[in-house]
Amino acid sequence: MIDMDLDSVCDAGRLSDGPAWQPWSRLNLFRNPFGELSIAERAELAIVNENLLDQITLDLRTAIEFIGDCGRGKSTRLHWLGSRLPQATYVYLPEEGPVPAIPFGNPLIIDEAQRMNRSAKRSVFATGVPLILGTHQSLSRCLRRWGYQVQSVRIGQQNTASLIQQILNRRIEASRSGDGPIPIVSAQEAGWLFDEFGSDLRSVEGFMYEQFQRRIADLMDRD
């Protein structure tokens, strides 16, 4: 773990005089910005190029698959798309246990699609339903056998320092308590984070969570 102080976050001092019983009010926030989010909020806060929607076709036997390692933003993209496509159905396939029921959707969004067993693939692909897949391994060969036109998109390379800065600052803004200043992450700090964690956004968020906890603990100690 890098030994780094995010100056703009950690030297911000007390930013607000909220009630003492709300610890985060000291930074004019109502929570640690880097905690887990609900699925709906995750979709709302995702920074995704709006052009992505143009790539989605709802024609039969069309599929787009997002391929990438853990923590790169596959699920966030799927949730974002799900929130903008009213007829879509989102299904997550767990690592352990049986493959769950897969309902119809237009499109059908399947997260961790590489976990579909042969029977599930046959049942779903045979219908020709339009698909959006998040997967660690490409399913394009199998999809093409079922007559699908497949578009494969690699996820992760887009996560530059600049994007990391945008993502982090949007998360902080979404935790704002009231008008007035809130901590921000500078371009330089985002550069450090990118150098340390690369495109792994989940690790960046985990690191930022601890930074903010440390900061709020310091402020509470001072009070």
Next chain:
Amino acid sequence: MSKPKLSVELTEPDRIFRGGDTVTGVVRVDVDKDIACNGLVIQIGWRTHGRGNVTSKIGDSVTAFQGQWQEGESLEYPFELKALDWPPTYHGHFLNVDHYVDARAKIAWSFDPKASAAFQMVPLQAPADSSAAKANSLPAKVFVALILMVAMVAVFAGFAGVVLGLGWIGLPFFLLPIGGIGFWFLKNWLPKYLLGNVECELSDSLIVPGGSLTGELVLKPRRSVGINGINVKLEGREQVVSGSGSNKTTHRHVFFEQEETLREAGKLMPGTELRLPIAMEVPSNAPLSLNLAANELIWTVVVRIDIPRWPDWVKTMVFQVVPSGESVTSDAANLAMPKAGTESSSGITFEESVNHLWQVRADRDQRDMLVDAIAGLTFSVTAIIERRLLYGGDHDANVYPQGHSVWARFPNPELPLVLFVPHDMGEEFEQLGRQQWTGQATVVGWDDDHGRLQLAVES
């Protein structure tokens, strides 16, 4: 796109509320452009924040306005809502719980503007499920682990001949269960070999902050045993789970730790019964035990007999820190499940069954008991169709050959259902789209994977 700006102002923002207290205030709306509001919803509830997956519960909810807002208007909508009675407000490292009044304006073709105001809730009473039975669930876990171990050994013993036939490649498969058994043997049997049966119990597993935790450790060693000491450790920790599946991570943070020595280093004499009282003070500001799905606050007592050059004897006991005052029993817990069964013979309706199920849906035991009671009964069912299934899942009930499965919900309360539809009725359901369906259906069970009541539709 510009949006109206919402803010929630509480009449008493710094008051400490109790469950059932009325929280009052106003929702202020500043409109910067003419806009249609499909509903200004004001609701009260709680949610977790921090490292764990978000858990939440919504209490009372009102729609304060529906209609057109005009540019330049500054409006106020007063509210009076009852605070939920559990869990308490809590701010920790990985886990936080806050009670809120939330306001949300439903605006078409846009993310809904929303605002929240947190208030402090300190409960007077524990919820019904803080039972001692739940608190001391570790022995049950040990029991399950034992059963799994025995099953594993049986399976691998059967495999052993085949695997060994594969030569060295198969050896790890054989050694793995042997290693597991060895570990269990070292951890459990070896301490007992020296110490004999050791009994250790707490007098009460429900303790209020500032209360005394008492219990007793009783042992009668079989042989002379030198020990480094007998210690007892009181520990409070947050334990939260983030993500799911391969992304699932458990985060633990110990926020309180206190260790006491029950017996200094020395020798335990064979055949002499030793009774050591356990007495520890739970801090007066101890946070209350919480079990909110992926977010838990757990208190434990760990008793350890430290034996030099030998596996230690260790017992972990979970106890609950509860608010002072008597525990209450919720309606759901009081619901007499057998009653539903007896009513069924005298004509229980599907709506009544659904209402009961809705109340106990989070309590697996109660729910299963009720589903068992109504399984096989045929009802006149009304359901709103949601989606047909492309794949019924690995646990598909396969009620009808070449039949269809359809997800649906009861209109109110919105209990999720899965309808098994005969092949010849597939077209009828396809045409229905997302409309309401009414017909005869028989309860066949409960879908644990998706939390749905399973019904077989009659042709």
